[in-house]
Amino acid sequence: MVEIIRATSAGFCFGVERILRMAEELLESKKNHIYCLGELIHNPQEVRRIKAMGMKFIQSTSELPKLPDGESGIVLIRAHGVSPHVKQEVKARGYEISDGTCPLVTIPQNFARKIVEDGYRLVIMGHEEHPEIQGILGFVRDLQGQVDVIAGPDEIETLNLKASDRVGFISQTTHPHETYAKLIGDVLEQVLEVRAYNTICQATFDRQDAIRELAQAVDLVVVIGGRQSSNTNRLVEIAAEYTRCYHVEDSSELKSDWFESVNRVGISAGASTPECAIQQVSEKIRTLVGDQ
Ligand code: SF4
Known part of the structure; x- marks a missing residue:
């Protein structure tokens, strides 16, 4: 046996339960023109189930059709979040936003901005192509300051650190905490100052x-x-x-x-x-x- x-x-997790509930409630409301921007969550079976309920998926705001006169539409933002300019594009096309960004993803979004505004080099531990990181990068793209994304301590050399650097860290919410701790420790040995936020959920x-x-x-x-x-x-x-x-x-x-x-x-x-x-x-x- x-x-x-x-x-x-x-x-x-609670962020996934929350976004699925939001999607189901929107679809049950029987409103017209409901879209989800990007894959709702990274699970093919659940995405198929929500699609079968009637959700229309788009990859970019440019795919949003023009709304008929007098009609409204809604765009659901997935748990990974999006950058502020994407939300502006949605509104510019006349659609409302239903924001399913996980509240724990808004933490690194806000800290990223604070780090750059406070004059630190921002280093994000994560995968640059991941939608959560793409969303976070959108929160700092209008600020002056150096921003880098690396997957972990093995990529420290690509940062070309200087002894006078002041570095601020955030991590993708799903990265391993041991890897994050090692990255922070290794960088601290090479620079003047490190500020690190625990953004792993x-x-x-x-x-x-x-x-x-x-x-x-x-x-x-x-x-x-x-x-x-x-x-x-x-x-x-x-x-x-x-x-x-x-x-x-x-x-x-x-x-x-x-x-x-x-x-x-x-x-x-x-x-x-x-x-x-x-x-x-x-x-x-x-x-x-x-x-x-
Ligand atoms: S940040 Fe954590 S709780 Fe939120 S969706 Fe991601 S894994 Fe779930």
Whole structure:
């Protein structure tokens, strides 16, 4: 009998629950012209479900159609947030905004601006192409000051730091706290002053701590979540430091040979993975190992 152990913290975070509720309420209101700017969350099943309910997805404000005379439209801003100029473009096209930016994402947005206004070089730890980082960059783009985005301590050389530099840090909400702490410590050895804000969200802390503990107690870990989901990918990286780890988007990707000679299987899931997907993976593992 294979034991399946679920991480003590896994699956939907409050920011994802909030944006899904907002999307559902907008669609249930039966208003016309409801659009979502970008992928709502990084989970393909949930995006398909919301699309099936009637949400229209656009990648850029230029795709918003002209509203018929006398009619209104709404654009839902996803949990990752957007830059202020994108909101201005939405309003300029005559649409209202329903702002689903996670309240925890507004923290690095505001600190980024404060760091640059206070005269520090802004260093953001994150992935530049990620929508959360693109949104944050929009909060400082009208300010004078040096801004860099790096993924972690391995990229410090690209900053060309000077001994006289005063550096201000923020992190993408879903990056590992150990990596952030190392980056800050390494930079502090090379510059005059460092100011650092803890902008990693509690849900990320909890899920990363839980998978670290779980991965040390099982023979393999299965992490469920979208391949574009940063926080899911971090969970995979952490688990792989300790044991064999597989990343699946849903139960159809599970392979029976993964579970040969295995006694204990750990399961975790990214912050945008619905409970039903976690249950389906658990049940499919039981079927594959012949426990049902
Ligand atoms: S992972 Fe954290 S920052 Fe991102 S949506 Fe969830 S609660 Fe908000």
